[in-house]
Amino acid sequence: MNLPMSWLSDYMDIDVTPKEYSDKLTMTGSKVEGYENMGENVENVVAGKVLTCEDHPDSDHLHVCTVDAGTGEVLQIVCGAPNVKEGIIVPVALVGAKLPGGIKIKKGKLRGVESYGMLCSHDELGITEDMLGYEPEYGILILPEDTEIGTDIKDLFGMNETVVEFEITSNRPDCFSIIGLARETAASFNKKFTIPEVKFTENDENIADTISVEVQDKDKCKRYCARMVKNVKIGPSPSWMQERLRACGVRPINNIVDITNYVLLEYGQPMHAFDLRDLQDKKIIVRRASEGEVIKTLDEQDRELTADDLVIADGKRAVAIAGVMGGFNSEVKEDTTTVIFESATFDGASVRLTAQRVGLRTESSSRYEKGLDYNNTVPAVERACQLVEQLGCGENVGGMIDVMGNVKDMETLPFRPEKINAFLGTDIPTEEMVKYFDALGIKTDLENMTVTPPSFRPDLEGEADIAEEVARFYGYDKIPVTLLSGEATCGKKTERQQMQDEVNELLNAQGMYEIYTYTFTSPSIFDKLNIPSDSNLRNVVKISNPLGEDTSVMRTTTIASMLDILARNYNYRNASARLYEVGKIFIPSEKEGELPSEPVKITMGMYGDKVDFYDIKGICESLFANLHVENVKYEAVTNNSTFHPGRCAKISVGGKVLGIIGEIHPAVGRKFGIETPVYIGELDFENIFLNINTDVKFKELPKYPAVTRDIAMLVDKNVPVAEIEEIIKKASGKMIESVQLFDVYEGEQIPEGKKSVAYSAVYRASDRSLTGEEVQKVFDKVVKNLENQLGAQLR
Amino acid sequence: MKQKLEEIKKNALAVLENAVDIETLEEARIKFLGKKGELTAVLKGMGQLTKEERPVIGALANEIRSTIENHIDTKKAEISQKLEEMKLKSEVIDVTMPGRAQKTGKLHPLTKVMNNIKNTFIGMGFEIAEGPEVEYDYYNFEALNIPPNHPARDTQDTFYITDNIVLRTQTSPIQVRVMEKTKPPIRVIAPGRVYRSDAVDATHSPVFHQIEGLVVDKGVTMADLKGTLEMFIHRLYGEDTKVRFRPHHFPFTEPSAEVDISCFSCGGKGCSVCKGEGWIEILGCGMVHPKVLANCGIDPEIYSGFAFGIGLERIAMGKYDINDLRLFFENDLRFLDQF
Incomplete structure (x- = not known):
């Protein structure tokens, strides 16, 4: 505004x-x-008359003019505009004048002819077409003939x-x-505020004898006032009115339309003027549109309406979309002689929905939709009549039609100054509060300790609203600054929030950078990730009004988000990347109308730097070890089509799946534009959290020496080492302290289809030194089991 | 014999004096003090001495032995030190050469700023609450005094899942969820991701983050709101930062305010960062609307409270001078590595 x-x-x-x-x-x-x-940037530009205009002796487009600019002397000015001619009045920038853009006018010579100033176009003065109210011809700005010579241009256009x-x-x-x-x-x-009295004369006719108003929908139309003006002379409005309209960004059109816009600005009450000739049956009916009814609005567009839209109609057809825009069929024209002024209150929500439906947001609709005061319609239409009289552009017909719809009066609210002070933390005297209320038009009843807001303040519904009025005029800056008192509370993070912090620390410590990605994605990612067409992951939460297809569903996997970011870094030629994200996925509820679940995933992704599967596995191992997640199992997964069939593992603890890690299938990587091996892990935050051993206890440091035995063996190539380890541990019983793989070898000197695996096993007892025989006995069993169960050959 | 001993001493000390390496010392020790050394050889002739001479010579021999030993030790220490010095001299490196990088990762700048804000409020006795990102319309709007067709819904372009499920447009629904579950006193902040249907550009993103704050108790005042937020702002931006509470409107608080701080770029004189105003708006706040309290089953006649909402990206952009919101979600390592 x-x-x-x-x-x-x-x-x-x-x-x-x-x-x-x-x-x-x-x-x-x-x-x-x-x-x-x-007008800040315009100085010393005045209206001047072109006395003579001759062609420049040395140019085919310049003119040499003599100009009277009221300075007491005749100025010679060279001008290049095609429309300059003798006798016109134009803006003259005198020597020493300032124009927008920091331009200063100096005396100069153009092709050998001296020039003492410049004749200006509207553009050069920063005057817009809206300010003019018309589209001027190309060249210098030609001012009205009766413009007084020497007048400052800023006064002519209200630029001060x-x-x-x-x-x-x-x-x-x-x-x-x-x-x-x-x-x-x-x-x-703290000034005295008075709205000037609105007075005008009416003739002895009555509008009701000419036209009738019927309001059919009294919920959507809360009040409809109409007044009539006859013997209208359409013409331009006076410059003072045009200037004010322009200053508010409204383009002057003609006196009647300008009056309605002026009242709209001044009173905030949208008005409309109908040409009486166009109102068939001389009726105004405020009704719902019929489904599919079409009206051509003032902007000459056809608008199709629904039965929820309110229209103003005459006896036959709609003549305006209520509160949004008038109809083309009944607009004020050059030859209009009688107009009907409409000043009405329509339901805000209804206007808002209609404006949205037809895609028209106007000065009028944007005011209505916030909820207007039904008591404002009469003063507004009377002000319009006063302006008609003042401008002398018509004769006000007697009487007003005023149809009331369903309205609510403002509620009286309790006024408890002590409660307001307690709420604000202030000590404002009651009489001070009353002073603010008076200035705002809020009535105070100190006997019953109540306040009644004026009808133009529907926002004042309760005591908190009244407290805000007090706070605003007392000054937010004067309200004291205090610290919370009352019962102390202990600030803390939940255990899950603490785990999130730990995950951040542990992953950062392993060279992983945290990323943030969008949680919505494209439905095409499932194909891109080679996810089978019957996969549950394709059951997604859909956004009904997405920005675009590629952000139209909530993700059910974070892998695509990670691959997108890895691909971006790869394209930016960042040689390697180690990234992670802690973020949500969204799993639709099986029950209609319920919210989806939002599990948190820890997603890791890396490429470059010669990383391989065991790097990402190492990061997971270290993460679990530090979080005290124990007995973690890694099992080969060969059928996840997003991953390399031979380099993918499921991670679990006691049957609970913690996640999946592996090398991305090269075909998937290529679809994302990555031509190098990529490793991804997607871990489930909640399942990790639930498997944290929260009961970590100190174990006595060993007092007795350990016995280490190394064992090397040949086994079938496809035996997972985890199995060997398992057998060693199981056969060793509780004496075993650790089993460490230290060599795996295939190739020369190893038979085809076999591999050589070497382990170091450490045995220790907490209460004594183990004897050689004791260890040997256990170790013999280890060897026997390896031979029996895996067909291992000891080397 | 005495003479012989004195001679050994003299010779030994002369050898030691000129020794420049450990080997010479060792040779000298063997030559003079060893089992087959000169001193031993001399002492083997002790039997020929008189009873009176023996202790004298014995004492002299011992004294000479220990003198030579001391000299050897001293000399050894001297030589070792010299050798070490020489070695160190030969090991000089160019300390201005670049260090060898040890691989560590970093937190995203939004997490860093978020942690800073969380820690400040935890220090003031706040807990951290969370809520769903896919949220019922009721929690996102209605319970917050924004009924259907309320004009405030216009300013929050909402992504809908169904007619009554939305992607939350603000973290304020967490307020309602907390108040429904918890009895006062309540002091929580609720950080989270929110969604608005804005096309992506340098200052708009359909996904961004807010931190909601909520305090409900008996006798909470607007002065407490000012005090709490001023303390927070001073922790975040420094004690000299000026804070301005300016009246505003939010449907779920009354009175409401926007909070401006003196521009961190120009200090309040006016510059391009603050568009010449000298102030930068950083958050919205207000006293919890009595209707919102009542919607959550808290009696507004007994309890009052305040709430605030902070835009995380805006704070981070100000803190790090980041000029494009898109950088946060692009995750270019060259960006991530700067914080």
């Missing part, structure tokens, strides 16, 4: 700088986005005005008006 500062003086005496004004209003809740003085731009919050529809902002201004600066 734009406010030309000079408009404020219609309602109060005020003299502050734009800066003071903006700071104050911002701190009382009307946020100022900025202010602008349009400072316009303040406000950000108005949705709860304050009243502030989408000059009067509303003026009321806030007066309250902020």
Whole structure:
């Protein structure tokens, strides 16, 4: 909402700088986005008359003019505009003038002819077509013939005005008006605020004899007021009105339309003017549109409506979409002689939905949708009549049609100053509060200790709202600063949150960088990941109004997100990457209408630096060891089509799956644009958390020496070493302290289909030194079991 | 004999004096003090001495032995030290050569800033609450005093899953979930990911993060809100940062405020970062609307509270001078490595 500062003086005496004004209003809740003085960069430009105009002797497009600019002497000015001619009045930038863009006018010579100034186009002065109200011809700006020579151009176009731009919050529809902002201004600066009395004369006819108004939907139309003006003379509105409209960003059109727009700005009440000739049967009916009814709006677009949309209709057809835009069929034209002014209150939600449906957001609809005051319709339409009289553009017909719909009166609220002070932490005297209320139009009843907000403040519904009004005008900055008192609380993280911190630390320590990725993705990722068509992962939570196909479903796997980021780094030629993410996936609920579950996944991804499967496995092992997740099992997975069939493992503890790790199938990697081996792990946060051994106890340091036995054997190539380890441990009983694989070898001197595996087994007892025989006995059993169970040959 | 001993001593000391390496010392020890050494050889003739001479010569021999031994030790220490010095001299390296990188990873900058904020509030007695990202319309809007068709829904372009399930547009629904489950006193912050249907550009992302705060207790005042947030801001931005509470409107708080801090780039004089205003808006807050309390089964006549919401990306961008929101989600290692 734009406010030309000079408009404020219609309602109060005020003299502050734009800066003071903006700071104050911002701190009382009307946020100022900025202010602008349009004429700031224009100086010494006046209206001047071209006395003579001759061709430049040395140019085919320049002209040499003599100009009277009211300076007392005739100026010679060279001008290149094609439309310059004798007798016209134009803007003249005198020597020493300033123009927008930091241009300064100096005396100069153009092709040998001296020039004392410049004739200007509208562009050169920063005057927009909106400010002019028409599209000027190419060249210099030609001013009206009756323009007084020597007049400052800024006065002609209202460019001395400072316009303040406000950000108005949705709860304050009243502030989408000059009067509303003026009321806030007066309250902020403690000034007396008066709306000038609206007076006009009516003829002795009555509108009701000409036309009738019927409101069929009294919920959607809360009030409908109509007044009539006859003997209308359509023409331009006066310059003072045009300037104010322009300053607010509204383009002047003609006197009647300008009056409706002026009232819209001043009172915040949208108005419409119908040409009486076009209202068939001389009826106005406020009704629901019929399903599929089409109306051509003022912008000459056909709009199809539904039965939920409210229209203004005559006896035959719709003539306006209520609160949104008038119809093309009944607009005010050059030859209009009688108009009907509409000043009505429509239901905000209904206007909002209609405006959305037809894709039209107008000055009118944006005000209605916030909820307007039904008590504002009469003052607004009367103000329009007053302006008609003031402009002399028509004759006000007597009487007003006023049809009420279903409205609610403002509720009276309890006024408890002590409660307000307790709530704010302040000590504001009651009479101070009452002063603020008076300025805002809130009625105070000190006998019953109640307050009644005015009908233009539907946002004041309860005591907290009243407290905010007190706080705003007392000053948020004056409210003291205190620390929380009351019962002490212990700040802490939950155990899961602590585990998340630990995971971060442990992965960082292993060279992994944390990443953040989008949680929605494309449905095409499943094919990209080679996920079978019947996989559960394809059952996704879908967004019904996504930004695009590639962000239209919530992910059920984090692997694609990780691959996208790895691919990006690969394309950026980052030679290697080790990344991880702690993020959610979304699994649809089996029950209709229930929220999906949102399990957290720890996803790791790496390429480059000669990493292989055992790097990512090592990271997992170290993660589990540090978190005290014990007895972790890794089993080969050969049928997960996202992964390399021979380099993928499922991780589990006691049957609970902790996740999957492996090398990404090269075909999948290529689809993501990565031409190097990629290793990915996707771990389940919750299952890891549930398997943490929280009961870690100190084990006595060993007092007795250990006995180490090495064993090397030949086994079939495809025997997993985990099996060998298992057999050694099992056969060794409780004497075994550790089993360490130290060599695996295939090739020369090893028979085809076999591999050589070597282990170091450490035996120890906590209560004595083990004897050689004791260990040998156990070790013999180990060897026997390996031979029997795996066909191992000892080397 | 005495003369012979004195001669051994003299010779030995002369040899030791000129010795420059450990080997010479060892040779000298063997030559003079060894089992087959000169001193031993002399002492073998002790039997020929008189009873009176023997202890005198014996004492002299012992004294000479220990003198030579001391000299050997001293000389040995001297030579060792010299040798070590020489060795160290030969081991000089160029300390200005680059170090060998030890591989460690880093936290994402958003996590770093988030941790900082979490720790500050934990220090003030807050717990950390969480809630679902796919959320019922009721929690995201209705319970927060934003009924269907409320104009505030316009400003939050919402992704819908079904008519009554949305991707949460704010972390405020966690407030409602906490209040439904917990009796006052409540002090929580609720960090999380939120969604708005904004196209991606340098300052917009359909996914971003907020940190919600909520305090509910008997007698919580707006002055407490100011005090708590000022303390937080001073921890985050330094004690000299000026804080401004400016009236604003949110449907779920009343009174509501936006909080500006003096521009961290220019200190309040006005610059391009603060668009000449000298202030930078960093969060929204207010006293919990009585209707919201009542919706959660908390009696607003007995309890009051305040709430606030902080945009994590905005704070991180300000702190690290990051000018493009997209960088956070692109995860280029050259970016991640800078924090």
